[in-house]
Amino acid sequence: MFNKGDKVSVLDEAINGVVVSVKDKEVTIETEDGFMMTFFVKELIKINDSSDLKNAVGRINVSEIAKEKEIPKPRSFVKERKDKHEISAPEFDLHIEKLVPNKRGMSNYDILTLQSETAKRHIEFAIRNRIPKIVFIHGVGEGILKSELDFLLGRYDNIVFQDANYQKYGLGATEVFIKQNNK
Numbered sequence: 001m002f003n004k005g006d007k008v009s010v011l012d013e014a015i016n017g018v019v020v021s022v023k024d025k026e027v028t029i030e031t032e033d034g035f036m037m038t039f040f041v042k043e044l045i046k047i048n049d050s051s052d053l054k055n056a057v058g059r060i061n062v063s064e065i066a067k068e069k070e071i072p073k074p075r076s077f078v079k080e081r082k083d084k085h086e087i088s089a090p091e092f093d094l095h096i097e098k099l100v101p102n103k104r105g106m107s108n109y110d111i112l113t114l115q116s117e118t119a120k121r122h123i124e125f126a127i128r129n130r131i132p133k134i135v136f137i138h139g140v141g142e143g144i145l146k147s148e149l150d151f152l153l154g155r156y157d158n159i160v161f162q163d164a165n166y167q168k169y170g171l172g173a174t175e176v177f178i179k180q181n182n183k
Helices: 050-058 062-070 108-128 144-154
Strands: 007-010 016-023 026-031 036-040 044-046 091-093 133-137 159-163 173-178
Touching: 091 108, 108 133, 108 144, 108 173, 144 159, 144 173
Parallel strands: 091 133
Antiparallel strands: 007 016, 007 044, 016 026, 026 036, 133 173, 159 173
């Protein structure tokens, strides 16, 4: 909204001025040429005083910025360190193209059911064989397979899961950690 004393500009005309009065949706301004004119609120835009801009720019310490640019900053990237004897986690691609030779004739429900059952089979295998970590590649898509996978994994007490390494898989994979019982 406009207040008395605000500097304004008319949108469709080359007219600048100062607000003299505001009544409902009409604003009366005094132009730079000294004329009194009335416009609707939607025809005006408030303009900032350029002296404020000069003050803001004047407060910037140029020599300090130049010093910052001279000092080289250390490169910050995270490199995944692996132990020489560490075996990478098994990856299971749940894309339907990887599971069946031809998906023709399968409904979306059939596809999702097959993907879920495949994931369940791999989880059960990992639990039985004490494999501590597996990765499911589900892709990004609409997120239906990921939601189904999250629901399936949430039903196990001894499983913790999270999005897999973004650098390696992007957003399309889930990392599953299986807590082993020492029996």
